[in-house]
Amino acid sequence: MCMRRERDSLGEMDVPASAYYGAQTARAVRNFPLSGLKPHPAYVWAVVIIKKCAARANMSTGRLPAAIGDAIVAAADEVLGGGLADQFVVDPFQAGAGTSHNMNVNEVLANRALELLGRQRGDFSSLHPNDHVNMAQSTNDVIPTAIRLASLELLEPLLEALTGLVNSLAAKGEEFDRILKSGRTHLQDAVPIRLGQEFCAYAAAVRRNGEGLEACIPALQELGIGGNAVGSGLNAEPAYIRAMLEELAIATGFQLKAAPDLFEAMQNMDPFLALSSALRRTAVTVGRIANDLRLLSSGPRTGLDEIRLPAVQPGSSIMPGKVNPSMAEMTNMVCYQVMGCDQAVMLAAQAGQLELNVMMPLIAYNLLFSLELLKNCLGRFSDSCVSGIIANGERCRRYLEESLGLVTVLAPSIGYDAAAEVAKESMATGRSIREIVLSRALMTPAELDQAMCPGHLTEPGLPLGRK
Numbered sequence: 001m002c003m004r005r006e007r008d009s010l011g012e013m014d015v016p017a018s019a020y021y022g023a024q025t026a027r028a029v030r031n032f033p034l035s036g037l038k039p040h041p042a043y044v045w046a047v048v049i050i051k052k053c054a055a056r057a058n059m060s061t062g063r064l065p066a067a068i069g070d071a072i073v074a075a076a077d078e079v080l081g082g083g084l085a086d087q088f089v090v091d092p093f094q095a096g097a098g099t100s101h102n103m104n105v106n107e108v109l110a111n112r113a114l115e116l117l118g119r120q121r122g123d124f125s126s127l128h129p130n131d132h133v134n135m136a137q138s139t140n141d142v143i144p145t146a147i148r149l150a151s152l153e154l155l156e157p158l159l160e161a162l163t164g165l166v167n168s169l170a171a172k173g174e175e176f177d178r179i180l181k182s183g184r185t186h187l188q189d190a191v192p193i194r195l196g197q198e199f200c201a202y203a204a205a206v207r208r209n210g211e212g213l214e215a216c217i218p219a220l221q222e223l224g225i226g227g228n229a230v231g232s233g234l235n236a237e238p239a240y241i242r243a244m245l246e247e248l249a250i251a252t253g254f255q256l257k258a259a260p261d262l263f264e265a266m267q268n269m270d271p272f273l274a275l276s277s278a279l280r281r282t283a284v285t286v287g288r289i290a291n292d293l294r295l296l297s298s299g300p301r302t303g304l305d306e307i308r309l310p311a312v313q314p315g316s317s318i319m320p321g322k323v324n325p326s327m328a329e330m331t332n333m334v335c336y337q338v339m340g341c342d343q344a345v346m347l348a349a350q351a352g353q354l355e356l357n358v359m360m361p362l363i364a365y366n367l368l369f370s371l372e373l374l375k376n377c378l379g380r381f382s383d384s385c386v387s388g389i390i391a392n393g394e395r396c397r398r399y400l401e402e403s404l405g406l407v408t409v410l411a412p413s414i415g416y417d418a419a420a421e422v423a424k425e426s427m428a429t430g431r432s433i434r435e436i437v438l439s440r441a442l443m444t445p446a447e448l449d450q451a452m453c454p455g456h457l458t459e460p461g462l463p464l465g466r467k
C-alpha cells in the first residue's frame with residue numbers, strides 16, 4: 001500500500017497515502033484491531049456536527065480565523081452530506097473516553113480542510129487537528145455530547161417504529177374483539193377472555209414502554225459541551241458555550257440546553273443508563289409478546305393453534321411443509337441482544353472515576369447499536385408478523401368449551417366446592433361443564449345461559465346479558 005508520513009506528538013507514523021485520517025488514527029487502527037466493527041454512522045454524524053458548530057462558535061468569539069474556520073465548516077459539510085464515510089475507521093473498542101474517535105474526526109476534517117485551502121494533507125502548520133478542529137474542546141465533553149445527539153437522532157425513528165407496532169397490535173385487538181377463548185394462568189385452564197383483549201393488552205404495554213423511552217429525552221437534551229477536559233471550560237472563551245448551544249440547536253433541530261453542572265455532565269452516564277434501561281424494558285415487553293405469539297401459534301396440529309402467524313419462509317431444511325414463527329424468533333433474539341447491551345452499559349456507567357467516565361466508547365457502541373437494532377426489529381415484527389396474524393376462532397371456541405376454567409363463572413351461584421366437583425367430574429369423564437351442571441340440577445338452563453353469556457364471561461363489569 002502506498003503510504004505517506006505524518007507526525008503527531010509521539011513522532012512519525014505512516015498513514016495510507018489515500019487516507020484523510022492522520023497519525024493518531026493510524027495508531028488507533030494498529031492498536032485496536034479488535035471487532036472488525038466501525039463507529040455507528042450516527043456517532044460519526046454527531047461528532048462531525050460538533051466540530052462544525054465548534055468552528056462556527058470559535059469564529060464568533062473571535063478566536064478562530066475565518067479562513068480556517070470556514071474551511072473546517074466546509075469539510076464538515078462534505079462529511080455531513082455523505083462524503084468520506086469510509087474514513088472513520090477506529091474500532092468501537094478503543095482508547096478510554098473515545099479520544100481515538102474524536103481524533104479520527106479531527107484529523108479527517110483537518111486534512112480535508114487543508115485540501116480545500118490548496119494545501120497538502122498532513123501539513124498541519126497552519127490548520128491543525130488539535131489546535132483548530134478540536135479548539136475549545138476535549139474528548140471528555142465532545143463524546144458525551146455526541147452520544148446525546150446521536151441518541152436523540154436514533155430515538156425518533158425508534159419511537160415511530162414502536163408506534164407502528166402499537167397500532168398493529170391495537171388493530172388486531174379490535175379485529176379479534178369477538179373471539180372468545182380460554183384464558184390460561186400458570187399455563188393451565190383459567191377463566192375466559194377475548195382474543196382481542198389479549199392483543200389490546202399487548203398494545204397497552206408497548207405504548208407504556210414508548211412513554212418510558214420518551215421520558216429519557218429531557219436529560220439527553222442537556223449538554224455538557226464547553227466543559228472540555230474536566231468541566232471547568234479551561235481554554236474556551238466565556239461566550240463559547242452559549243454560541244455552541246445555539247449552533248448545535250440550529251444544526252440538529254433539537255431543543256438543547258446547557259447542563260446545570262458541567263462537571264457532573266461528564267462524570268455521570270446515568271442519562272444513557274436510563275435510556276438503555278428503557279430500551280431493555282421495551283425489549284422485555286416485546287420479547288414477552290413474541291413468546292406469547294409463538295405459544296399461541298404452536299402446532300398447528302400438536303399445539304395451541306389459536307392464531308396463525310404469516311408464513312414468511314419455509315421453516316425447515318429437512319421437514320417438508322413446516323413453517324416456523326421466524327419473525328417472532330428473530331424478535332426474541334434481538335430483545336435478548338438489547339438486554340445484553342444494557343448490561344454492558346450498566347457496567348460501564350458504574351465505572352466512572354473522579355472527573356471522568358472513560359468507558360464512554362462502550363456506552364456509545366451498545367446504546368446506539370440497541371437503538372438501531374430495536375427500531376429495525378419492531379418494524380419487521382409489526383409489518384411481517386403482527387399485521388398478518390389470523391385468528392383460529394374455531395379452535396379458540398373449542399378450547400373454551402372444554403376449559404375447566406369455566407366452572408369459576410358458576411362458583412358464585414353454586415359455591416366453590418360444588419364447582420370443583422363439577423370440574424373434577426368433567427376432567428375424569430370428558431363430559432362438558434354444562435352437561436354436568438344440568439345433570440346435577442345445580443342450575444337451570446336459563447341460569448346457565450345467563451352466566452355463560454360472553455359479556456359476563458369476559459367483562460364482568462357489564463350487566464349480565466349484555467355484549
Ligand SMILES: O=C(O)C[C@H](O)C(=O)O
Nearest residue numbers: 096097099137138139140
Ligand atoms: O482526549 C481528551 O481530550 C482528554 C482525554 O480523554 C483525557 O482526559 O485524558
